[in-house]
Amino acid sequence: MDREDSRQLFHMAIGVCAIAVLLFLGRGFLLAGVFFTIIIGTLLMNMRLLGTKIALVQWFEERFERKHVPLPGWGSACYATGALVAASFLTDTGQIAAVLLMLGIGDGISTMIGRRGKIRLPYNEKKTIEGMLAMFISSLAAWYFIGDLAVPLALVAALAESIPRLDDNLTVPIACTALLLVIG
């Protein structure tokens, strides 16, 4: 298992934790937890940008953060922001859980399979058709939370995840949340 696979497993574990917080402690706890995590996270990003060495943060970066990211902690910041979009805009617990599942687990599985894929997307050379399919199929697990709505939602999630240049930790939850607000 290489660093990227470890990163995706951690990504999925965080998704599971977020869903657990939502289901067992409620939307309010999730909202507050993610909000203050981002606030503290931006402070840590600022300190890293200014060259401050923080042992725990550096350990985390070495093991889980991608190289060549715009900012230290970029992936985590986008992930948390995406989760906050879902938790703040949506009020239905099932819908929030569905988006978190797609963001955390769907995206994680999609990356693990997609990076081993062979057929590149015509509009995004960094992503593969195998990854996109994996995103769609794994996102269908949201059926547990929202029933048949999971099908169009999984399709939107797979398409949003493939958009070039934009971070999929933002595009997936934003697109899914927007769809749920319209049709949910």
Add this chain to the structure above:
Amino acid sequence: MDSITALALSVDSPVLKVMGLFLDDALAYGAVVVGLVLLGESRNDKRLKILASLLVAVLAVGTVKYAMAYERPCAGEEWCPEGYSFPSMHAVVAFALMTGFLNKRIYPLFLVFALFVSFTRLNLGVHLFRDIAGALPIALVSYYLTDIVWREKDGS
């Protein structure tokens, strides 16, 4: 009502109320924000970028407010501001402003300013915590999108 909003509402300080009411005025708040941009950043290009991100954030919030159409918690009271509650315009502007200074030593001051502005909105009773929480991702995404456009403009 959530416990964070209730806690903020329970703080009964005349000084905080006056500051909150001052910032509640759109013109005064706008002047403070522009002043902070000019004081905090000396490079004109970066100033323009931050102001552009604030504009994007304001436009985004305006759209979302009318799309979601959540009434304010004070709706029906004479003193309650007009307009919808979610998300907080003041908080979005403060968080977007804060993001513009992420790589600066003075960032903690802007973070405190953003949290203070958010607190005053809760303390005045014109917003709930969910309005503040919803403001943060809008601010961050607005700055992110502005940054992408700015980099394209600069050719990097």
